[in-house]
Amino acid sequence: MKNLQFDNRFVRELPADPETGRQVRQVHGACYSRVEPTPVRAPKLLAWSAEVAELLGFNEADMLDPRFAEVFGGNALLPGMEPYAACYGGHQFGNWAGQLGDGRAITLGESINAQGQRWELQLKGAGPTPYSRRADGRAVLRSSIREFICSEAMHHLGVPTTRALSLVGTGEQVVRDMFYDGHARPEPGAIVCRVAPSFIRFGNFEIFAARGEEPLLQQLIDFTIDRDFPELVLAEPDPAQRHIRWFEEVCRRSAVMVAHWMRVGFVHGVMNTDNMSILGLTIDYGPYGWVDNYDPDWTPNTTDASGRRYRFGNQPHIAHWNLWQLANAIYPVVQDSAALERGLAIYAQTQEAEYQRMMQAKLGLAQWRPGEAGDDALLTRLLGLLTAGEVDMTLFFRRLADIDPAAPTLDPLEDVFYDPARRAAVEPELLGWLREHGARVCAEGLPAGARRAGMNRTNPLYVARNYLAQQAIDAAEAGDLSELQALHDVLRRPYDAQPGCERFAARRPEWARNRAGCSMLSCSS
Template identity: 80%
Template sequence: MRELRFDNRFVRELPGDPESGRHVRQVHGACHSRVAPTPVRAPRLLAWSAEVAELLGLDEADVLDPRFAEVFGGNALLPGMEPYAACYGGHQFGNWAGQLGDGRAITLGESINPQGQRWELQLKGAGPTPYSRRADGRAVLRSSIREFICSEAMHHLGVPTTRALSLVGTGEQVVRDMFYDGHPRPEPGAVVCRVAPSFIRFGNFEIFASRGEEAVLQQLIDFTIDRDFPELIEAEADPALRRVRWFEEVCTRTAVLMAHWMRVGFVHGVMNTDNMSILGLTIDYGPYGWIDDFDPDWTPNTTDAEGRRYRFGHQPRIAHWNLWQLANAVYPVIQQVEPLERALAMYAEVHEAENRRMMQQKLGLDTWRGGDSGDDALAAELQRLLQVGEVDMTIFFRALSGLDLAQPALAHFDAAFYDEARRAGVAEAFDAWLARYAARAGQEGVPAALRRSRMDAVNPLYVPRNYLAQQAIDRAERGDMGGIADLLDVLRRPYAEQPGREVFAARRPDWARHKAGCSMLSCSS
């Protein structure tokens, strides 16, 4: 296995914890604690992403070298790696939770690839850190497979996201109470190597603001701008104005991310502020889920089942709320209310514009005619019908591109309905909507073949549905990793027809409606 080049600015330029060791403690005035991964019994490579390996300058021979599993399972370090766990806080389910930090994630270092790009390598499930609280710092195979698959699937869907290099089995058992019902059981352990330009979150800033450690807060803000937003250094010479521009950029990126989540039907499940990336990436794949039948009120997280704070349709509002918490955190350094409020208003404007733009593309319209009787109403009525009729979101939009605009028929969408009675209940209203839509789309004058290719480029055929991931998990727990490879390969081309793989595009089967792992999940992993 070839060596990687590291330039670990986070630990070199930001204050560190003066204490060493894994013992749990409150860490003040420091952005990180040095801690090494805890070795595992028998690291074994289970899956890897060829695309991410290439990003890092690695090839198949490097990955299949036995040393790779040793390094990315947590048993060895490459020259230049300086492992650490980051200190941060966060609001969890709307309440300030105090210090949180990387409780089971350990960053190995910042790798500089042959093109000069910076990629932070982070092991999830690498053992205890000073931030582990009462936990063991490990991760189970099922959640690790879900994170590995979804990270790469989101990238190929065009959604901003962290990436995943590898999935390594540990050869050890990890005890988890999956449903918090008092029935823990041992499960196979695993480690995922997550990859991103930066893993800094909103909570990294909140912790220092909460403690009045404003000098460290300013240092972290300026470091983040300099390392992760270099374009702002070139565009704005005044440090004070640069910090405002930075917050505006965070708001803008977050707004775009939320529009993407709504476009593809992704539900994060636990949008705490410590799970929000400062780069506007999807981060921390825990109890996430994918919308099968369109339901804005659905949450995949059992912990959120009662309040549904993080339900699908509420995600843009939660992101806005989280940005307000970030604004409160950085105010002691920026010390101006009006620019922060303008940036927060900008979030709403950008999200509305991006959401409309993406819906316009999903509907195959070249122009958008707003207003209560225009395309806004057309889209709103469609979403109502999708929910009331229990219609599969992904299948419906994919099929829409092939609708005969001269003779629009609801039968064209039969494969998207989950319940015949629900279908019958909306049939008349849906027929009226299809006629209205066909007339509107026909006004664009776009040839059918061109219209279809445009729509198919934004409406995926394949998404990592919960039950597909669970099938891969079930196979893996029996020792068969083929399901992971098969699913990952399909999801590399989510917008392309793949003959022979129609089963991956089918609607959720009835057996998966309430099956563990296919419907709702807990944060236990």
């Protein structure tokens, strides 16, 4: 197996925890703690992403080499790896939680590929760290499969995201109480290798602000800009203005990311500030979910079931709130509240503009007519009908391209409804909406073929529905990886109709409506 080239700037340029060992502790005056993965009994490669492997310089022979599973299962290190766990804090469900840190994630190092790109390699589930609190630092197969599948599915959907290189089984059992109800049981363990240019989060800055460690806060801000936003270093010579432009860029990227979530029906499930990437990437795939029947109030997270803070329709607002906390954290360095407020306004403007642009594409419109008499009202009415009629979001928008705008009927929508009674209640008004939409499309005169192709590039046919992931998990836990491989493969081309893969494009079956893992999930992994 070939070695990788490493340039570990995070550990080289930022202060380390002077204490060593895995013992749990409060870490002050440091950005990370050096800690190695805990070896496992029998590491075995279960799945990998060919695209990410190629990005890092691995070929198939490298992936199938037994040494690969040893390294990415936590039993060995490649030359140049300098493993560590990062120190950060965060707001969880709106409340300051203090020090959190990488409790079950260990970064192996920053790899530089043949194109000069920097990729941080991080193992999730590789054993305890100083930030593990009362946990064991491990991850189970079900949550690891979900993270592996969704990381790559989101990339192929065009959503900004961290990536996943590999899924390695540990050959060990991990005890988990999935719903925290006293029914703990042993489950097979697994480790995901996550890949991103950086895993720095909002919480990395919040912890130093909360502790009054302002020199370290400024050092981390300057390091992040220099390493991860080099274009700002070239464009803005004044350090003070550079800090402001950096925050504005974080706001823009976060806005684009959330607009994409709303476009494809993704619900993160746990948008705590420690789960927000400074690069505007979707990060930390825990109790996420995909909207089946359109419902802006739906959340997949059992922990959030009562307040629904992180529900689908609230995600744009929560991202704004999280950015506000980041602004508060960096204020001691920036010292310009008006500039930070302008950054937050940039988020709101960008998110609205991006969401409008994406919904325009989803509806197949050549232009957007704003206002209550225009397409804003058209969209609002549609989303209300999708909710009232219990309509599958993914299938509705995909089927919309098949409806003749000059003579719309409900025939192409035969498979998008979940409840016959609710379908009957909305059919007349939905048909009226289709006629209004068809008139808009016809008035614009966009060629039918181009319009349909454009809609199909925006509206996926295949998404990582919870029940599909659960079927892959059930099979994998029984020793059958074929379902995982098939799902992973079909999600690599989510916009292309793939003959023979129709079952992956079906709406959620009734048996999955309330089944654990198919509707609601917990933070347990």
